[in-house]
Amino acid sequence: MAACYGAGALLSLLLARWSGRLALGLSHLAAAAGAAAGLALSLGLLLGEPGRTLIQPLPNIFPFAKLSLSIDGLSAYFLLVVSVVAVAAAIYGPAYLRAHSPDAGSPRQAAQGFALNVFLGCMAFLCCAGDALTFLFCWEGMTLASYVLVVSDDRDGENARAGLLYMVMAHGGTALLLVAFLALTERAGAFDFAALRAAATGLNGPTRTALFFLALGGFATKAGVVPLHVWLPRAHPAAPSHVSALMSGVMLKVAIYGLLRFTFDLLAPVAGPLPFSWGWTVLFVGTTSAVLGVLYALQQHDLKRLLAFHSVENIGIILIGVGLAMILWRQSTGGALATVALTAALLHTVNHAAFKGLLFLGAGSVLSRTHLRNIEELGGLARRMPWTAGLFLLGAIAISALPPLNGFVSEWLTFQALLGGATRFHGPAGLVIVFSAAMLALTGGLAAACFAKAFGVTFLGRPRTSQAEHATEAPPSMIAGMLWLGALCVALGVAPGYAMRLLDAPTAALLHGPGASAVVTARGPLVLSTALTPSGANGTAISMTMVAALLIALSAMALVLRRGVRRAPPRVAPTWTCGMTPTARFDYTATAFAKPLRLVFAALYHPRREVTRETAGTPYVVRRIHYAGEIVDLAETHIYHRVEREISALSQLIRARSTGRIYGYIGFVLAALFVALLLLGVAY
């Protein structure tokens, strides 16, 4: 796997001068091979004997630390998630890059191939890291490579700004992580995870909690949790689409991996539950992210930006599961329920990777064919790009958590865990969990509304611009990449019991309790049932396969019935539009579709709109109406803009005192050095 990624990176560098096209193709091929190797490795480990850990020492390049890779169940599972999307992205990538920016020079193509391989390699190794140094090194490599990819797409100012914001936020997060990890390594005197685990057992409560919150801050920045999400809706749309798929589908999950590893493995006390504040905080930020993410997504008209906001939402859903698992773990009454919650979170991780990857690739197909991202300017693409439309619809159904696809399964499991958890706690705690469940339900509904808008406005109706009208279907390799993820969505949705077997190893490794399939699947791989009590008395069960079969049967029946009822032959006639010719402007626009919700949630959006009329002399003849509307992101205006103002006020203060003379500045350095040395000399 390492060899493949390394070869891919090297090849693209070597071929940069010679042929960008070749470099692009070969580097993506190498990435695909690397991802396939990762897939094989992780599947082998997950389906092999339970509790096995693969440890591979790395060559010592630093005299002070031993580096190693260690792959346990959790690592293997996230390696699987990385590899699954990486395969699709590597298949999809070359054709997309060629179609999207045909005039790109070969150095740029080579740089993209190089950065993609580094990005994938770092993510894969991050999941397998056996020591803090490898972990942080890969973390940084992942950030830098994805930054290169974000700014590589188009050479315009917006991409550069998005990249800069991403860089600043990511490094802020990395700084927090560095502090958290270095505090542990300092105590342990070594970098490997086993030593850190041993060192963490000696920590007292407040230190442990402080370290946890540092790590949570660091990982949450990368995961794009509200209010640390502001970089996400800018950086993800700016990247090439297959990279957006990777960033959204995988990179955010790597942050979840880090959080799980740090909390449940490194920092967990030897016995007893995790501190009270941890789980509830995670549950709270998860719920907030889920609801706010989908609400802001609803008002976006840029297809990729909309998808990016949905990533915020889905990370929220995953965190709800993680938070619940933290709350319930090792509680006297929690027991198996913590496993259910963690299973839900992990299952949603792979599900979200599959359907969000699919959606971003679909959006990329639209973008590469029309060069438009604003859905108001699209429309009518279903007829022109049938494969893309069908696969995008599949992803949309999955993300809206509708049966029989995979999004439904994991959200259903999350609900089971939440409702089960609510019965375990009495009083306010139980209410909070019920509230969280209600918010999750709201999220699901809003997501469905959002994708009705996104799919309807983009693919149905009439084309609104000539680019949309003359769009053609994407090339086969792009379709193949999407098909792979689409198939995964269906497979995970219809037969989720098999996925439970994959989840056995990570849940058992993390919680040291029963595996996922022990508590979730009771009757065969096709039936999901949660045994919430040891006897399984109040467990609920659902068979996704049966649901799927039922849905197919019902639609077949409806079709047959309609055939039978139809008497008169269909008559083709123009649509009655009060005597006018129907145009694309009659269709629902995205803005109009989202208007009711904009009004309902006006307190959150602070919508602003501006309508100007151009009249011809009298107010009764309107020539043209110009409408402009926008909503604000509360976190952005209330937190970030305030900080920005403070900083610029401060820099104005400093500016008033600066002379602009270089010798003055360096003179200060010299003087400071003198004083410091004198003081030290005196001290001796």
Place this chain on the structure above:
Amino acid sequence: MIADPLSQLVMLGSSGMLLTALIVLWRKGIPAYVTAYRWQSWLLAAITATVGYYGHDPQLYWVAAVLLALKGIAIPALLATMQRRFGAEREATPYVNTETSLAIAGALVLFAYVIARPWMTITTLPTRQGLPLALALLFVSLLIVVSRKKAMTQVIGFLMLENAIALLAAVGTYGVPLLVEFGVFLDALMGFLVMQIFVYHIHETFDTIDVEELTRLRH
């Protein structure tokens, strides 16, 4: 005063390096500065190799070789290219004139000996005689950066500062690990390249490499 050949050689080399820095304060033409820097880098490489020979550390030969290639040959060549491009700009009117600069430099060398005294008492390394000289070189390089007006001179001052730090590392610790040394090389190279770009930009914008002009950027 000490018969140990290593100590003698290190002292000789360090003094030579300090002398090259003083040449920059004394002369006014930029080509002379480049030549001074080249000699200084060769001396640094020689000192490193000497320490490696007497300390039986073959890694230091590699460090010396890289030093020679990078600082002794590559950077001076780049500096010469830059100098040719900007024509014969001379350090005609520095902030501090030559006589005063040399006097200040003398005071700085004395100061370095004072500062290094506690350090000298605690180490028993045979190279310790080089420590105050390395510190003095560090101060003099900073003085060059502060007191001269042309961007080229300031870049050379920075590079000499970097040499001073390398010398300090070589004589103060009897040679640092190769990995650390390479990290420092990379830093210096990057710093130099960035500064080179800046100098070109200054020249393009103001038609001179006099950093006095930079104050015009503030408004």
